[in-house]
Amino acid sequence: MxxxxxxxxxxxxxxxxxxxxxxxxxxxxxxxxxxxxxxxxxxxxxxxxxxxxxxxxxxxxxxxxxxxxxxxxxxxxxxxxxxxxxxxxxxxxxDDDFVFPMPPIIGDGTGDETSATTGAVRMPPRVSFGKGSANKVRAKINKQALERGVELDASQTPKDSSTDVQK
Structure with a gap:
């Protein structure tokens, strides 16, 4: 059926x-x-x-x-x-008009984007390439965070003990 x-x-x-x-x-x-x-x-x-x-x-x-x-x-x-x-x-x-919304303004418009993003850590420019370069970048991020007094999560901290930043 x-x-x-x-x-x-x-x-x-x-x-x-x-x-x-x-x-x-x-x-x-x-x-x-x-x-x-x-x-x-x-x-x-x-x-x-x-x-x-x-x-x-x-x-x-x-x-x-x-x-x-x-x-x-x-x-x-x-x-x-x-x-x-x-x-x-x-x-x-x-029949109806459509207007695109304005793009969001990051910061106060003066070019300093860090003032609008409180607690955010800026990614440093990549200087080194090759083996271990990712750990060096992670160490720089942790150093910046410690200078600014921002606590990083456990997922954001480096896994290698040789790249830990001394407090």
Missing amino acids: PIPLFPGSKLYFPNIVVRMVRSNLPPHQAVFRCPQQLNKLDMKSYLSQLYNITITDIRTMNYTGSTVKKNAGPKRPGRGKMTSPSYKKVIITM
Whole structure:
């Protein structure tokens, strides 16, 4: 005996990535990047069903991925071409205006970001590479934390006893 289907409408969960991109267009227009297989009807139904947007016009442009020749020396195999993926640019015109929010201001705007982040330890620039360099960086972080009077968690302290900073 066949299994009866559940009554009601079917749900469609698309496996696509639609990205909104900042642009210099008027506030009632928005720019999206999406896969090439997405068409205007799919995009309109996707945005209107998920976000309740009234769309008046849709324009699409296809962009092919740029191809870069990859040169390798005689001792390094792997010559060939590298291509970035192709994408579709979609410009929609809406009834309502959409304005991107302002990016967050870190600190007081004077360039000193440490004043806004109390208790945060700045990561020192990487000077050494190779074996044991990560332990040296951890030791510098612990030294900075001790100078500022910040207690580090057990997960943030180094595991090697040779890199412990003397109090």
